[in-house]
Amino acid sequence: MKVIQLHHQEKELIQLAIESNRQAQQQIYSQFSAKMLGVCRQYIRDIHQAEDILLTAFMKVFTNLKNFQHNGSFEGWIRRIMINECISFVRVQKKIKYIEDETYFEESFNNIESQFSMDDIQFLIDSLPDGYKMVFNLYAIEGFKHQEIAILLGISEGTSKSQLSHARKMLQSQVNKLKNYEYGTE
Amino acid sequence: MEPNKLDTYIKEQLQSREIQPSEMAWSKLDAMLTAAGSSNSEQPKQKIERKFPWMYIAASVAGFLLIGTVYFSQKSNGIDNLNNEVVLENGITTEFKKENSEVGKADDQLNEVIGKTAVKGNILVNKTITRREKSIVNKSISNQNPIIKVSINNQKLEKKSINPQSVVVSVDELLAAVENPSKREMQSQQNLIVRVNATNLLSEVDGELELSFREKVINKVSKNFQTVKVALSNRNLE
Numbered sequence: 205m206k207v208i209q210l211h212h213q214e215k216e217l218i219q220l221a222i223e224s225n226r227q228a229q230q231q232i233y234s235q236f237s238a239k240m241l242g243v244c245r246q247y248i249r250d251i252h253q254a255e256d257i258l259l260t261a262f263m264k265v266f267t268n269l270k271n272f273q274h275n276g277s278f279e280g281w282i283r284r285i286m287i288n289e290c291i292s293f294v295r296v297q298k299k300i301k302y303i304e305d306e307t308y309f310e311e312s313f314n315n316i317e318s319q320f321s322m323d324d325i326q327f328l329i330d331s332l333p334d335g336y337k338m339v340f341n342l343y344a345i346e347g348f349k350h351q352e353i354a355i356l357l358g359i360s361e362g363t364s365k366s367q368l369s370h371a372r373k374m375l376q377s378q379v380n381k382l383k384n385y386e387y388g389t390e
Numbered sequence: 391m392e393p394n395k396l397d398t399y400i401k402e403q404l405q406s407r408e409i410q411p412s413e414m415a416w417s418k419l420d421a422m423l424t425a426a427g428s429s430n431s432e433q434p435k436q437k438i439e440r441k442f443p444w445m446y447i448a449a450s451v452a453g454f455l456l457i458g459t460v461y462f463s464q465k466s467n468g469i470d471n472l473n474n475e476v477v478l479e480n481g482i483t484t485e486f487k488k489e490n491s492e493v494g495k496a497d498d499q500l501n502e503v504i505g506k507t508a509v510k511g512n513i514l515v516n517k518t519i520t521r522r523e524k525s526i527v528n529k530s531i532s533n534q535n536p537i538i539k540v541s542i543n544n545q546k547l548e549k550k551s552i553n554p555q556s557v558v559v560s561v562d563e564l565l566a567a568v569e570n571p572s573k574r575e576m577q578s579q580q581n582l583i584v585r586v587n588a589t590n591l592l593s594e595v596d597g598e599l600e601l602s603f604r605e606k607v608i609n610k611v612s613k614n615f616q617t618v619k620v621a622l623s624n625r626n627l628e
Binding site: 224226229230233234237238239241242245246251255258259262263266267320322325328329344345372375376379 | 394396397400401403404405407408409410411412415416418419420422423426427
């Protein structure tokens with residue numbers, strides 16, 4: 205019952221925001237802005253740039269709110285807009301060149317016993333090259349398939365797989381380095 | 391490639407992460423939304439403004455067309471009236487021809503002149519020609535003591551007047567003529583009703599050219615009404 209009630213409330217809120225009700229828009233913004241800035245930060249290293257992208261993406265959210273079909277979750281819809289905005293920003297700003305390398309390793313990296321802080325994880329991701337980072341974020345965190353990633357980034361499926369493989373390998377070596385640093389072996 | 395432990399660990403950590411945007415962020419977004427809203431509301435106004443020049447152009451074109459049609463129709467009417475007049479004069483002179491030989495000569499001259507006008511088809515030429523015709527007709531009629539005198543009135547329609555002093559007619563004949571008027575007399579009477587003075591008409595046309603559009607339209611309507619009225623009265627007479 206509570207879920208249905210929340211859904212109705214969300215629907216009403218969206219309807220009000222469609223009618224350019226500024227209070228409703230602000231409510232949506234304050235509800236999702238913190239989470240969505242976290243999403244933007246995954247892709248963009250500079251927090252100020254990430255915030256600018258967040259605002260641009262929210263503008264798109266409010267202007268395209270009438271196109272929201274209420275089929276999936278509202279948060280998922282906003283998240284997708286954020287990701288698209290980040291991808292287009294990175295593509296325009298950095299002009300990433302993906303090496304058409306289709307060799308990848310089916311290795312499992314399961315030796316992560318230690319608990320890393322959020323800053324450590326963000327540091328690990330930021331240390332990745334942009335191409336690796338994009339594919340890793342989309343595949344491992346957002347749950348996209350290689351086919352979808354290939355379409356989104358304009359690369360082949362094989363390239364997406366190889367980029368992920370390289371990203372994982374690099375991350376694992378970084379994790380090992382961090383562990384060694386923590387234990388004072390390095 | 392299946393997700394491994396590292397992937398799931400990073401995913402769990404990052405999906406629960408929240409970074410609060412700066413306090414100014416909402417005011418920035420608010421300003422952006424306001425700007426977008428105002429630009430959206432201005433767009434229809436601009437569209438409306440764009441519509442107006444086309445409407446003005448269309449209206450002006452329509453106006454020019456209307457003025458043009460009115461102007462040319464007036465011009466053609468003027469020519470028709472002049473031609474009618476010449477024909478009527480011709481009709482009168484043929485009547486006179488039977489009674490007077492000099493009138494016949496004038497009629498010949500008149501026919502020549504009519505031929506010229508038909509070839510030239512110019513208003514100004516018609517104007518001068520009709521004046522000449524009238525003078526010829528008047529001269530010939532006055533020299534030979536005509537039974538019928540045509541008086542040209544510059545302001546009104548021409549009237550056919552019978553000089554009672556020069557006519558010697560018996561009372562019975564006159565009564566018979568009045569009771570049973572011949573067809574030709576009827577036609578001539580009808581023609582007389584329709585006949586228009588050339589100079590008068592030309593002056594009217596000149597005056598009409600100087601009139602405003604509204605006055606032109608009113609004149610045209612009244613003229614048409616008059617012609618319809620005359621036509622109806624003629625039909626009733628028949």
